[in-house]
Amino acid sequence: MSITSLGEGHTGPARPKVTTLTIQEKKQRHEPITCLTAYDYATSRLVDQAGIDMILVGDSLAQVVLGYENTLPVSMEEMLHHTRAVRRGVKSAMVIADMPFGAYHDDLKEGVRNALRFVKDAGAEAVKVEGGQKRAELIRRLLDAEIPVMGHIGLTPQSVHKMGGFKVQGKDLSGVEQLMKDAVALDRAGVFCMVLEGVPREVGAMITREVAAPTIGIGAGPDCDGQVLVFHDILNLTFAPPAKFVRRYGDAAALISNAVLQFKADVEAGSYPSDEESYHLPRETKASLDAILARKQMKAVSR
Numbered sequence: 001m002s003i004t005s006l007g008e009g010h011t012g013p014a015r016p017k018v019t020t021l022t023i024q025e026k027k028q029r030h031e032p033i034t035c036l037t038a039y040d041y042a043t044s045r046l047v048d049q050a051g052i053d054m055i056l057v058g059d060s061l062a063q064v065v066l067g068y069e070n071t072l073p074v075s076m077e078e079m080l081h082h083t084r085a086v087r088r089g090v091k092s093a094m095v096i097a098d099m100p101f102g103a104y105h106d107d108l109k110e111g112v113r114n115a116l117r118f119v120k121d122a123g124a125e126a127v128k129v130e131g132g133q134k135r136a137e138l139i140r141r142l143l144d145a146e147i148p149v150m151g152h153i154g155l156t157p158q159s160v161h162k163m164g165g166f167k168v169q170g171k172d173l174s175g176v177e178q179l180m181k182d183a184v185a186l187d188r189a190g191v192f193c194m195v196l197e198g199v200p201r202e203v204g205a206m207i208t209r210e211v212a213a214p215t216i217g218i219g220a221g222p223d224c225d226g227q228v229l230v231f232h233d234i235l236n237l238t239f240a241p242p243a244k245f246v247r248r249y250g251d252a253a254a255l256i257s258n259a260v261l262q263f264k265a266d267v268e269a270g271s272y273p274s275d276e277e278s279y280h281l282p283r284e285t286k287a288s289l290d291a292i293l294a295r296k297q298m299k300a301v302s303r
């Protein structure tokens with residue numbers, strides 16, 4: 001697909017539907033896997049049209065769209081609402097919904113029920129859960145319910161308070177050992193891929209070699225099987241200094257600000273809308289209306 005064709009309708013050349021099998025085959029063929037977050041119809045449609053493999057409706061929604069300080073407050077209802085919008089925008093990429101904090105932490109059955117809602121009510125094709133060994137049983141139950149699972153270990157933002165902040169994980173030997181145990185536990189439980197977030201490059205590489213499931217890195221170095229970034233990070237829409245691993249590919253903040261300032265200036269100067277940007281009466285209606293107005297004016301003058 002050419003870059004110039006992006007955004008021009010929803011009917012470009014179809015690419016095959018991406019599934020869990022596509023993702024696993026990409027690892028076997030050593031083809032890099034691409035994943036971006038998206039949270040709404042318009043942006044998910046563009047991400048899909050660009051040929052990205054997986055779209056994650058991340059709980060980063062809480063911060064980048066809803067303005068919360070961290071990911072903890074976002075609710076099931078909010079995540080479902082945005083997953084539905086993304087579903088409507090996407091044809092080929094795999095759509096994965098992030099299980100929000102509290103949706104799977106208390107009770108395994110509740111975790112499965114919530115995951116079923118993402119698939120049944122919102123059209124997700126998989127869910128993501130944060131955590132390693134301790135999530136193995138939940139992951140097995142989700143697979144029993146026919147729901148593919150993306151794992152997520154390392155810097156898991158839902159554990160921000162337990163971690164004492166957003167800190168790179170696996171920097172000492174016991175941390176590395178724990179991460180390796182977590183990765184192996186997810187692999188054995190049957191995740192179709194796992195996110196490695198905020199871990200040293202060496203650890204990302206070691207886990208990637210060790211596990212069968214594809215690893216999708218974010219701040220985990222270039223040796224993972226794929227990479228994921230937050231849509232708003234790559235487009236300068238977060239109003240905060242970027243993390244070390246973020247690469248900015250565009251400045252949507254500048255683009256939007258300039259457009260809004262230009263609109264304001266045009267309205268205030270009276271140059272928007274122009275005659276070309278206005279609707280007009282059909283010629284016959286205009287002629288009849290002009291005649292009525294002229295008669296009215298003549299009557300008024302003769303009084």
Ligand code: KIV
Pocket residue numbers: 037056057058059060061098195197218228229230
């Ligand atoms: O919520 C999110 O955006 C994520 C990605 C950063 C992996 O979990």
